[in-house]
Each structure stands twice: as structure tokens, then as C-alpha cells.
Amino acid sequence: MDKTDWEMLSFLQEGIPLVREPFSDLAERLGITPDEAVERLRTLQEEKVIRKFGLFVWKSRLGVAANAMVVWKVPSNRIQDVAEFLSEFREVTHCYQRRTTPKWRYNLYTMIHGREREGVTDFVKRLSDRVGVRDYAILFSVKEFVRRSTGPIGPSRFRKQ
Amino acid sequence: MPLDSATTLKATERLDPIDRRLLEKAQDDFPLIVRPWKSIGNDLGITEKEVIKRLNRLSRRGLIRRIGPALDARRLGMASTLIAMKLPEKRIQHVASLIRKRGNVSHCYQREHEYNLWFTIVARDKLELEKMLKEIRRRTRVAENDTLNLPATRIFKTDVRFQLT
Numbered sequence: 355m356d357k358t359d360w361e362m363l364s365f366l367q368e369g370i371p372l373v374r375e376p377f378s379d380l381a382e383r384l385g386i387t388p389d390e391a392v393e394r395l396r397t398l399q400e401e402k403v404i405r406k407f408g409l410f411v412w413k414s415r416l417g418v419a420a421n422a423m424v425v426w427k428v429p430s431n432r433i434q435d436v437a438e439f440l441s442e443f444r445e446v447t448h449c450y451q452r453r454t455t456p457k458w459r460y461n462l463y464t465m466i467h468g469r470e471r472e473g474v475t476d477f478v479k480r481l482s483d484r485v486g487v488r489d490y491a492i493l494f495s496v497k498e499f500v501r502r503s504t505g506p507i508g509p510s511r512f513r514k515q
Numbered sequence: 516m517p518l519d520s521a522t523t524l525k526a527t528e529r530l531d532p533i534d535r536r537l538l539e540k541a542q543d544d545f546p547l548i549v550r551p552w553k554s555i556g557n558d559l560g561i562t563e564k565e566v567i568k569r570l571n572r573l574s575r576r577g578l579i580r581r582i583g584p585a586l587d588a589r590r591l592g593m594a595s596t597l598i599a600m601k602l603p604e605k606r607i608q609h610v611a612s613l614i615r616k617r618g619n620v621s622h623c624y625q626r627e628h629e630y631n632l633w634f635t636i637v638a639r640d641k642l643e644l645e646k647m648l649k650e651i652r653r654r655t656r657v658a659e660n661d662t663l664n665l666p667a668t669r670i671f672k673t674d675v676r677f678q679l680t
Contacts, residue, residue, distance in 0.1 A: 355591075367583070369582045389549060403586060403590045405586065406585045410579075411538065433669075447673075448673050450669070451669035452597065491628065500611075
């Protein structure tokens, strides 16, 4: 990644405009052609620096009112299988393995969304039955304080020289 | 999928079939080209102009959060982690605002659990991450005992796609 890539990602934090050529303004600011801009973005996507490029919806506006972090305690020899199985479901948008601590033994985290809580709870119960993992907890979100899609690109002090 | 869930994500009744497909396409299969709306329009059988018109309308209705990239902190060479805190209910708002002010927090949610405040922080490297954490603990006066530091060790899925049909 070079300086232009960093600047490009920084400009893109706000998203692209709804015009015919949404990358042209950006390209001009960077002193490159629109073709080069999208080429760079495709490369970053291939390198998985960009994990997703696209439209992000407001879930709540689409009737998705129940958002849960479901944590599971999975035997380590089964983590891959269970994770891959759970990841197949569209209701499961994220699936991460995380470090455990002596007092917090859950190692697999899934973000699961639905229209309302009862549906999500039932769904999770059935997932639990299917994968044979009984030790889990459902942590519904009750308030969103911060949610930034881009995350890290912000102050320039983060840029590696 | 054999396990048919009761949590099928249905769009609001007011989205016509083209809007639904448009939103799915734009979420899941966005073409990174100079004229993306034209390509999406081709897939949906509508003009580029209509794609833009529809997206503007959906945006005015507050359905669209943003169109752009979601980045992977780790691939950018950064360190990130998920932190959970156990707080008295009445402190949550205040602690959340302190954390928010600190910056470099990409997500922060109150959750229903003994550990009721969860947030992700991103830093230039592990050392800076540690420093940030120490500072957050100091400012918020939350004991280490009431905190969990849970960095990801493996990412299986990180796809924010909401199926609308």
C-alpha cells in the first residue's frame, strides 16, 4: 500500500456519492484517473485490506430489531467445523474465534440478527441442537453507542511510513 | 439450508421487488468499476439513471447507511481487540461517552449481560493498544477485574449482508 492508497481509503470513509461516476471526484483529488482508482480498490479488495466494498443498510429500518452477540464454548478440536457450519446461515453475519480467559471460557463468537428476540432465541436453540454445543450465551444489544464501518482509517498518525 | 429459521429477514412491505434486488446486489456483489450503477442496472434490467434514482429514494427513506469500503484493521498492520466491561447500569452512558471520545473505537454497544458494555478498539500496534487500554481503564475507573480483553484469534466470517427476499 502506498500513500495514495491510504489517502484514498481515508477519503472513502464517508462513502461514495450517488452520481454516474462515483469515483471520479475522488480520483481527481488524488491526481489519478478514475480507472486507476478502481484498479487500486480492486487490488485492495483482493488483498483483503478491504473486506467488503458495497452498500451498508440501516438494519433497524429494515425491521431487524434483534441483534445479538452469541458466544459459544466449543471444544477446540471442533471449532473449525462448528464455525464453518454456523457461518453458512445468512442470519449469522460474523463469526470469530477469540481468546479466552480463566473466567470467560467462550471461544466462538457469532453475530446473529433477526426481526425480534424470540425468533433469534429459537434460532440459536436450534443451532445449538444441530451442532451439539450446549454452553452458550446470547447477549442482545440494547444500545448502539458507536458504529463505524471503516474503523481504523482516521488520524494520520496511524499511517505507517 | 435445511434449518429454516424463524428469523427470516424480510424487508418492509414498501420495498418493491426491484428495490430489494437492488439493495442485495449493491450489498453483496458491488462492481468496482468506473460506472457501477450502469452494471447493476444491466443485471436488474433497468437503466443507470433509474438505479441512481432508486438509490436516492432509498437513501432519503433512511435505509442506506453508506456505500463504501469496510476495512480490515489487521491487514492494515494494526492491532485491534474487543473489550467487555462490567458496569453498574447508571455508569454505562458516561463510560460509553468517555470511550467514544477516546477515538479509534469502531463499535460500542450496551448488551444485556453481566458484562454490559462491549467495544472494539484499533491501534497502530500492540504496544499502542496496550497504552490505549490502560488509559481507558484509568479514565473510566473500571477495574481490570471487571474487564475482559478478547482479541480475535481467527476470523471465519465477516460479511455484513442482509438478505431481503
